Structures are given as structure tokens and as C-alpha cells.
Amino acid sequence: MEIGKVPENILKRSVFKQIQHHRQEVAFYPGIGEDCCAVIPGSDEMLVFSTDPVTGADKGAGRIAVHINANDIASSGAEPVGILASIIMPPEAEEKDLKEIMEDIVQACDGLGIEVMGGHTEVSDIVKRTVINITCAGKVKRDSFIPSGGLSAGDEIVMTKWAGLEGTSIIAESKADILGKTLPAGLIEKAASFKEYISVVPEARIAAKNGAKAMHDVTEGGIFGALWEIGEASGTGITADLRKIPIKQETVEVCEVFNINPYMLISSGSLLIGCLHGNQLVEELASNGIPAVVIGRATEGNDRIITNGSETRYLGPAGSDELYKIWK
Numbered sequence: 121m122e123i124g125k126v127p128e129n130i131l132k133r134s135v136f137k138q139i140q141h142h143r144q145e146v147a148f149y150p151g152i153g154e155d156c157c158a159v160i161p162g163s164d165e166m167l168v169f170s171t172d173p174v175t176g177a178d179k180g181a182g183r184i185a186v187h188i189n190a191n192d193i194a195s196s197g198a199e200p201v202g203i204l205a206s207i208i209m210p211p212e213a214e215e216k217d218l219k220e221i222m223e224d225i226v227q228a229c230d231g232l233g234i235e236v237m238g239g240h241t242e243v244s245d246i247v248k249r250t251v252i253n254i255t256c257a258g259k260v261k262r263d264s265f266i267p268s269g270g271l272s273a274g275d276e277i278v279m280t281k282w283a284g285l286e287g288t289s290i291i292a293e294s295k296a297d298i299l300g301k302t303l304p305a306g307l308i309e310k311a312a313s314f315k316e317y318i319s320v321v322p323e324a325r326i327a328a329k330n331g332a333k334a335m336h337d338v339t340e341g342g343i344f345g346a347l348w349e350i351g352e353a354s355g356t357g358i359t360a361d362l363r364k365i366p367i368k369q370e371t372v373e374v375c376e377v378f379n380i381n382p383y384m385l386i387s388s389g390s391l392l393i394g395c396l397h398g399n400q401l402v403e404e405l406a407s408n409g410i411p412a413v414v415i416g417r418a419t420e421g422n423d424r425i426i427t428n429g430s431e432t433r434y435l436g437p438a439g440s441d442e443l444y445k446i447w448k
Contacts, residue, residue, distance in 0.1 A: 341438025
């Protein structure tokens with residue numbers, strides 16, 4: 121496509137034609153020449169926003185971009201309402217690439233019952249790979265907002281699903297040729313399917329109604345990074361048991377091929393929840409088909425510790441995610 125704004129005819133048939141309207145709070149919709157959307161929250165509600173980019177036009181990138189931002193909104197106890205999508209593509213991109221990205225975005229939004237409220241599309245020679253930047257808006261009752269930093273010493277920490285889900289899926293899809301030299305095709309295929317677990321919106325909704333004091337979705341830096349961050353945000357220490365952190369065997373096998381630490385691998389799809397009665401929340405999540413386990417607790421002081429039997433590891437701020445090692 122030519123450098124500059126995406127032509128109107130392409131926008132109409134590959135972008136706007138796909139957008140569905142789901143939310144009554146969205147009072148003004150996107151269209152040609154319309155640069156703003158409008159959201160009307162209730163009188164006792166406030167709006168919550170999150171933004172994160174995804175780089176690359178790999179299949180499913182639009183879907184991932186929607187979910188990681190909706191996850192942030194849901195992790196605050198808020199209900200996702202809609203997104204703004206900014207898509208910047210290199211000149212070699214074709215209309216079919218834009219259409220596929222929009223199909224992914226719309227499919228994810230339809231699944232969550234939220235709006236595509238607007239955005240921007242452009243072709244630029246500044247980028248070498250497509251950049252999809254999503255801003256998600258949500259709403260929450262003013263007294264129901266749940267911060268990452270809501271832990272107090274003694275609170276239990278619940279973890280949903282498994283460590284390394286998103287990273288495992290990305291590796292399985294992008295490095296299947298290398299994995300295939302040592303791992304069975306069925307294992308690689310199953311690892312790639314972990315992207316289906318990427319949303320934490322369902323468990324966040326349940327946790328918000330069942331005593332969650334703090335929530336934090338596990339993204340770059342993996343579970344080790346997320347434990348540090350929820351402790352840092354709360355001003356508490358953390359003690360977690362490595363043996364209790366759930367992980368899929370497929371993740372272990374895929375990570376061994378590239379000699380990376382699965383506990384420091386991007387893990388969208390897993391949620392950390394701080395609460396007083398962890399086992400009660402685990403039972404409630406299980407009754408809704410969501411696996412979860414109590415992996416630790418908040419403590420006095422500032423030490424964030426992972427135990428493994430008699431061994432102790434002190435956590436620090438997350439550095440570069442282990443995922444990037446597969447491209448070195």
C-alpha cells in the first residue's frame with residue numbers, strides 16, 4: 121500500500137464494514153471524518169484506560185492486542201467497554217493484511233462484548249513491521265476499583281491457569297521448525313493452542329465479586345516479574361512456593377529447547393489475585409471452570425522470595441523477557 125493514510129475505500133470495506141456495535145454506553149461511533157468517540161458512564165462510575173502495543177502482523181496479533189489491554193482493565197475490577205485501535209503498517213503491507221488484523225480485532229471484541237470505538241490506520245516507511253496499538257476503556261463503580269497495590273501483609277496470593285501461556289504459544293508458532301527437530305508435532309500443536317487461554321476477563325470478574333483486594337495480570341517478565349510488581353505496588357514482601365506454581369509440561373519442554381526460564385516468560389492468560397481467603401476463591405473459580413491455586417502470601421518488609429524446598433531465591437524487578445532470547 122502507498123505511504124500515508126489508508127484510502128477511504130479500503131477503510132470502508134476492510135475496517136468499518138466489520139465493526140459491530142455492542143454497548144449502549146458508546147454514544148458516538150467511528151466513521152470517515154469522525155475523529156472522536158463518546159462514552160457515557162453512569163453517575164456513580166469512573167472510566168479506566170489501558171494501552172499496550174503489539175509489533176508484527178503474525179496471525180492472531182490483533183486478537184492478542186485486544187486481550188492484553190482488556191486484561192489490564194478487568195484486572196482493576198472494571199468492565200471493558202471498548203477499544204481504540206491504531207494500526208501502522210510498512211509499505212510492503214497489503215490490504216489483505218489490514219483486513220486480517222481487523223478480523224482478529226473484531227473477533228476478540230465480539231467475544232468480549234465490547235466496541236471498536238475508533239482508531240487510526242496508516243502506512244509508513246518508518247516501521248519495518250506492523251505496529252498495532254490498542255487503547256482499551258472500561259468502567260467501574262467508584263468504590264469498586266481494585267489496584268495492583270492493594271495487598272496487606274497476611275493476604276494470600278492466588279494464581280490462575282499456568283505460567284508462560286502466551287510465551288509458549290508464540291514460541292510454538294514462530295519456531296515450530298526448530299522445535300520439530302526434537303519435539304513431537306502433537307506437543308508443538310498443543311503448545312501453540314495455549315493462545316486460547318489468553319483472556320483473564322472471566323476470572324477477574326469472579327475475583328472482583330469474591331473479595332479480591334489486589335489483582336495483577338502476568339505479562340512480560342513472567343510470574344517472577346509479576347510477583348515482584350504486585351509486591352512493589354503494595355509495599356509488601358512476598359513469599360511464594362515454586363512447587364505450587366502451575367505450569368504445563370508443554371511449556372517446560374518448549375523452554376528447554378531454547379534454554380529459557382519459563383517462570384520469566386510472558387504469561388498473559390494468568391492472573392495474580394490477593395485476598396484474605398485464597399482457598400475459598402480457588403473453589404469459586406473452579407466451580408466456573410477456571411483452574412487456580414494459592415501460591416503464596418504477602419509479608420511484612422520488602423523481601424520478595426521464591427522458595428523451592430530448602431532453596432530460596434530473592435526476586436528483583438523484571439528485566440528483558442525470556443521470550444526475546446529465541447530471536448538471538
